Amino acid sequence: MQADVVVVGGGCVGASAAFHLAQLGAGRVVLVERGQVGGGPTGRTVGIVRLHYSHEPLVELARRSLERFVRFHELTGRSADFTRTGFLLLAPASELEGLAANVALQRRLGVRAEVLTPEEVARLDPRLSLEGVAGAAYEPDAGYADGYATAAGFAAAARELGVEVWEGVAAEEVQAAGGRVTGVQTSRGPVACSRVLVAAGVWTAGLLRPLGVDFPVVASREQVVQLAPPAQFGRLEVVLEDLSLGFYARPETGGTVLAGVLEEEPEEVVDPDRYNAGVDWAFVERVGSLWSKRYPSAAQAEFRGGYASIYDVTPDWQPVLGPVDGTDGLFVAAGFSGHGFKLSPALGEELARWVCGQSLSVDLRMFSLRRFSEGALLRGRHAKGLLG
Numbered sequence: 001m002q003a004d005v006v007v008v009g010g011g012c013v014g015a016s017a018a019f020h021l022a023q024l025g026a027g028r029v030v031l032v033e034r035g036q037v038g039g040g041p042t043g044r045t046v047g048i049v050r051l052h053y054s055h056e057p058l059v060e061l062a063r064r065s066l067e068r069f070v071r072f073h074e075l076t077g078r079s080a081d082f083t084r085t086g087f088l089l090l091a092p093a094s095e096l097e098g099l100a101a102n103v104a105l106q107r108r109l110g111v112r113a114e115v116l117t118p119e120e121v122a123r124l125d126p127r128l129s130l131e132g133v134a135g136a137a138y139e140p141d142a143g144y145a146d147g148y149a150t151a152a153g154f155a156a157a158a159r160e161l162g163v164e165v166w167e168g169v170a171a172e173e174v175q176a177a178g179g180r181v182t183g184v185q186t187s188r189g190p191v192a193c194s195r196v197l198v199a200a201g202v203w204t205a206g207l208l209r210p211l212g213v214d215f216p217v218v219a220s221r222e223q224v225v226q227l228a229p230p231a232q233f234g235r236l237e238v239v240l241e242d243l244s245l246g247f248y249a250r251p252e253t254g255g256t257v258l259a260g261v262l263e264e265e266p267e268e269v270v271d272p273d274r275y276n277a278g279v280d281w282a283f284v285e286r287v288g289s290l291w292s293k294r295y296p297s298a299a300q301a302e303f304r305g306g307y308a309s310i311y312d313v314t315p316d317w318q319p320v321l322g323p324v325d326g327t328d329g330l331f332v333a334a335g336f337s338g339h340g341f342k343l344s345p346a347l348g349e350e351l352a353r354w355v356c357g358q359s360l361s362v363d364l365r366m367f368s369l370r371r372f373s374e375g376a377l378l379r380g381r382h383a384k385g386l387l388g
């Protein structure tokens with residue numbers, strides 16, 4: 001068959017791109033997902049939607065994406081289950097300068113964000129123990145959303161606009177000749193096309209390798225724990241990321257919280273097709289202890305389960321976006337390093353513009369694959385790359 005564009009990967013990024021390609025009138029668009037749309041890491045995301053970043057294009061994408069999460073129903077006819085809670089980033093003295101610079105950047109771009117003193121943080125949530133906290137960033141408009149609902153919502157809306165969504169179909173090879181994309185060999189047969197967007201998470205590397213393209217990425221197993229604080233604690237009301245202790249927590253249904261760690265290195269490099277998707281008891285104890293330090297009145301939190309999924313981590317914890325040198329018509333959007341969900345609604349539109357040859361409204365050129373071979377790695381203002 002013949003298509004105009006093939007998108008490989010039905011995570012939040014590929015599904016958003018497919019939807020926006022249809023909106024732009026890109027012609028016959030096929031979204032190829034080897035499993036189920038949203039069934040990969042996207043469906044396991046913690047879904048934190050905050051706007052704190054060091055690089056202007058990421059703040060801008062996060063800001064525009066937040067607007068889309070809020071009006072997701074208007075956009076797609078479905079819900080992304082966005083819940084507004086506010087976002088609190090606790091920092092030790094060593095991180096305060098970077099935090100303040102990021103907040104200044106956000107404010108310049110029209111984001112509601114402020115730097116709080118420990119006293120102001122204590123007023124926001126008096127249950128917090130603020131040992132080791134020199135200050136914080138606070139965003140009242142942030143919150144969390146559902147990864148599966150977001151990808152499935154974009155894919156369903158894309159289908160209504162004419163996109164063919166092929167689930168249970170693998171892209172086996174991206175084909176090129178004379179320096180141009182010619183098609184994609186799939187498990188359902190060949191698709192001839194001149195433009196391909198590979199948004200296949202950590203599996204992107206394997207699809208690009210036969211074309212002689214080196215995509216530096218590792219799969220890092222990342223665990224998430226669900227805790228149920230004691231009844232007298234009440235609910236966690238805010239999304240919390242804690243640079244002092246190195247963990248995060250966000251409210252979950254039934255008064256529980258989802259929590260995990262913030263690391264400077266990948267937690268555990270694994271084979272993305274063969275890893276333990278459960279949670280280790282030592283990890284539960286570690287996260288439980290960090291949680292108890294911050295919320296001593298909830299130290300008796302009960303373990304309610306957990307899971308592991310993978311981050312696709314690049315050398316600088318930043319994604320690779322845009323055209324691939326040497327193969328006209330080949331585009332990539334992968335390597336989100338654990339922070340791609342919150343960017344996906346607006347990013348999909350920029351990717352669609354790129355693929356259609358239109359000018360971008362956010363300058364994303366700094367995220368080219370070329371930066372690795374040129375040694376131009378991106379550095380954020382925080383030690384933990386996950387913060388971007």
Ligand SMILES: Cc1cc2nc3c(=O)[nH]c(=O)nc-3n(C[C@H](O)[C@H](O)[C@H](O)COP(=O)(O)OP(=O)(O)OC[C@H]3O[C@@H](n4cnc5c(N)ncnc54)[C@H](O)[C@@H]3O)c2cc1C
Binds near residue numbers: 049204
């Ligand atoms: C535990 C966890 C917590 C997270 N928390 C947050 C958070 O709080 N906030 C945030 O912003 N981000 C978070 N993230 C990161 C975020 O979820 C990811 O960056 C985002 O979901 C990546 O989406 P994606 O579309 O790039 O890739 P994926 O979700 O990896 O989707 C890629 C898809 O490609 C498909 N595929 C692969 N190979 C092929 C092939 N050959 N043919 C066809 N299909 C193929 C896969 O099946 C998969 O469905 C978290 C991630 C994890 C794992």
